[in-house]
Amino acid sequence: MRSMPDAATYVLPAxxxxxxxxxxxxxxAQRMATGVRVWGAPVAGSEALAxxxxxxxxxxxADDPAxxxxxxxxxxxxxxxxxGWSGSTGKDGIGxxxxxAGGGLKAPVVVRILRGGDALLEQEVPLSPPLPTADASALPGAADASPLPGAAQGELRLRVTVARGAMAAPFPEPVRVTVETEDGAPVPGARVEASAVGADLGEQGSGPAQITADARGAAELTIRPLxxxxxxxxRAARPGSAPPGARGAGGAWExxxxxxxGAIWLDxxxxxxxxxxxxxxxxxPKPHAYVSIGGAHGRLLGAVVPLAADGGGFFSGTLALPDGQPPGAAGWAVVASDPYERGAGTVAWPLSPAASPVAPxxxxxLADGVPAAEARERARASRARRAGLLVLGAAGVAxxxxxxxxxxxxxxRLAAHLAAASGGEGEDGTDGAPLSREDRGRLLATVRAEPILSVLALAALVGLSFAAVAALATFR
Structure with a gap:
């Protein structure tokens, strides 16, 4: 039967x-790091931090929504x-x-996000200055009420604008036409003939449709893009002159x-x-619409609106506004199919007939807590691996x-055998060849070990047990 040290010699490495x-x-092993990002458009002085x-x-x-x-x-x-605010993020990871902020936002603004007592993010977010009224926007819609570019000819000038700055197929939108002379004077009662390719002009289909300008030379028609x-x-003509489109009369625009x-339409x-x-x-088919309501004071409210199939073959959803009306000073609603509002179908729809005073x-x-979460996960995995290395090191020493x-x-055992062989009785009962005392001492000294080895082995085993406990403690 083997002794305990002999058995440990074989079992310990495994x-x-x-x-x-x-x-x-x-x-x-490195696990998924869970963190948060913060998006927004806060403006200094705003009474809301959305x-x-x-x-x-x-x-x-690789990132996945959480x-x-x-x-x-x-x-x-x-x-x-x-x-403060408390809530959850949806399956798309967005909340x-x-x-x-009753007294208005003032720098520095520091945002902190907790989950179960653990800090996911604590960073300062930047504030933009009040938005200038003449600032241009890269978003189509509310701030884009300038005349559309086109090819014009004739003595009359036609200025064409889309009432809400953008259109979404196949939903109707009003288009405004202003007829002016070359010096900019309006032409009251001007007759306008409209035709379109790829759209319906009300009940007239693709046209031609006839409309008459009012006293300011303005007319409006509803177009449904297909x-x-x-x-x-x-084509426009003065009242009482040749019909629109006749050679040499009026003006034309194309x-x-x-x-x-890909735009989501706001009814x-x-x-x-x-x-x-x-x-x-x-x-x-889109699962959600991401909405940002804002105005001169930046982003005032955000929402994720679920979309579901309706009876008309489209996908619809409704957002009930707080207190039944848009937040104060709100001029537009940015509607997108992605939470970053970077898609080609992102549109800023106006919330009132008046033009927005600032560009959407x-x-x-604003803040990204994912790198810090990734660093925390790497540190945790590194601590666990160090415990595993400690186990291997202690096991090696033991x-x-x-x-x-x-x-x-x-x-x-060898010393006992040599002692018997050099002057005592051997294992078979025969006498060994005697040696001198000096030679016998030198022979036995070569096979004797120091007793400190037992103490060191015990210390190594104790250290190994502690290292094993530390390694097992990482399973949580």
Whole structure:
């Protein structure tokens, strides 16, 4: 039967390597790092901090949306705390937080996001200055009420504008036409003939449709685009002159209408009731519409609107506005099919007939807590791997000492055998050849071991046990 040190010599390497492998492949393996990003467009002096929270899981550089339940968002403005917000992010990883700032936002604004007591993010977010009224926007829609470019000819000038700055197929939009002379004077009662390719002009189909300008030389027709490339042709004539389109009379204009592919349409009828609401319709199947309501004071409110199939073959959803009306100073609603508002179908729809005093803005990335979450995950995995390495190191030391103990035992047996062979009785009962005392002492000294090896082996085994406990503690 083998002794305990002999058995440990064979069992210890297998156990320590197995435990280290479990640590490396379990707690020591890098897991998905869960973090958050904060999007928005806060403006200095605004009384609302509307933040779009994005939950993210990252592994090896690849990001996936993370549904984060029960997160808490708090912020300070110039050191003063704002009203907090608590909620969750959806399956798409997006949640909308609204923090009221009664005294107006003042730098520095620091945002903190917690989940279960753990900080996911704590960073300062930048504030934009008040938006200039003449600032140009890259978004089609509310701020784009300038005349459309087109080819013009004749003595009369036609200025063509889309009432809401953009169009979405196949939904109707009013188009305004102003007839002027070469010196800019309006032509009251001018007759306008319209025809279109890729659109319907009310009950007249693709046209021609006849309309008459009012006393200011302005006329309006409703156009329903049926394609993304719509060409509109207009011919105008003075009242009482030859019909529009006759050679040498009036003026003509031809150009393309701003139909936005992939746009989600905002029905203006929903804004006209006693309790206005945003009625959104997408011609293509989309699960959500991402909405940012804003104005001169930046982004005032955000929402994620679920879209579902309706009876008309479209996908629709409704957003009930707080208190039944848009937030104060709101002039537009940016509607997008992606939470970053970077898609080609992103449109800023006006919330009132009057033009927005400032250009709409897309949300921008304000703070990113994903790199910090990734660093925390790497540090956790590194600690677990160090515990596994400690197990292997302690096992190596213990194994060496156990082998030394086995060697000591073997030397003792050899010493006993040599003692018997050099002057005592051997194992078979015969007398060995006697040696001198001096030669016998030198022979036995070569096979004796130091007793400190036993102490070192015991210390190594104790260290190994602690290292194993530390490694197992990483499984949580």
């Amino acid at each position: 156990l320590s390597i197995g435990l280290a492998a479990l640590v490396f492949l379990g707690p020591g 933040l779009r929270i994005e939950g993210v899981r990252r592994l090896h550089g 549904a984060l339940p029960e997160i808490e968002v708090s912020a300070t403005s110039a050191g003063a705390p704002l009203a 909308e937080a609204l923090l009221r 394609a993304h490339n719509v060409e509109l042709t207009l 150009g393309r209408l701003p139909v936005i592919p 203006p009828a929903g804004l006209a009731g006693e309790r206005p609401e945003l009625r959104l319709t997408s011609p293509a 803005r897309r949300v921008a990335l 194994e060496m000492l156990l082998l030394a103990l086995r060697a000591r035992t073997a030397r003792r």
